[in-house]
Amino acid sequence: MARAAFLSSPLTGARAGNVNYLGAARSRRKFEVFYPDGFQDETYLVAERSYKERAHLEWRNELGAADFRKLLARGEFARICETAVRIESRTNLLFSFEKMALRDAVKTPAGARLFATELYAFLWGRGSPQTKFADWVQAVADLPRRQTRVLTWPIVTVFGFLARPDKHLFLKPRVTRKAAHAYGFNLQYDAQPAWPGYHSLLTFAAIIRRDLDRRPHFKARDMIDVQSFIWVQGAEEYET
Secondary structure, three states, rough: OOOEEOOOOOOOOOOOOOOOOHHHHHHHHHHHHHHOOOOHHHHHHHHHHHHHHHHHHHHHHHOOOOHHHHHHHHHOOOHHHHHHHHHHHHOOOOHHHHHHHHHHHHHHHHHHHHHHHHHHHHHHOOOOOOHHHHHHHHHHHHHOOOOOOOOOHHHHHHHHHHHHOOOOOOOHHHHHHHHHHHHHHOOOOOOOOHHHHHHHHHHHHHHHHHOOOOOOOOOOHHHHHHHHHHHHHOOOOHHO
8 A cells, every 4th residue: 555645844735645655656657758867858858848948938038027017017918918829829738729719818908908917917916826816817717708718727827837937837637637646646626717726736746846856857947847747647648
């Protein structure tokens, strides 16, 4: 029977009592099947990390905190939205229907203003992480909708991930739930985006980083590495 993991210091979020060392070791070994040198593996850097890192660097250059504030001050909400959508479009993180729904939602002046102002508040504003995330979720829910719903976990989490991979993580529901199950973590997932689910995801990320930090070549640089590790566990393309 697998021994339950013990956290030497408390982690915020969902309880980690369902994590087990056997699941963590199996997950790491699965990653090593495809990328033997862990997060330093040259194939990994090309296949998983490079395009996400490139999108982050593009975001930082065009929508870093200072530039973002200047654009808001000038009322250039449409430009902010166009830039955010363009940067995301160069990744494969969102499904095509989500990309379309997002583009439609920010076409109107009201939608662009809501998206731009609330995204800045989420990324750089004051307040607790819980409050900022809840406000951002509500803003996405209030965006104009044509056919496909805009309020999905991927849309809610992708821009935090691209803008600030030092602290935010992208959630792809099916893949992440499968990865958490394999790891032995009780992910508090609900189909409706909300803080408890995101808090639980961040706890999962913290546990993964803690476990992998002990291994050569597995020290995560940021959430891009963590998200890639999760992706390898749950994506169909990595089924063994």
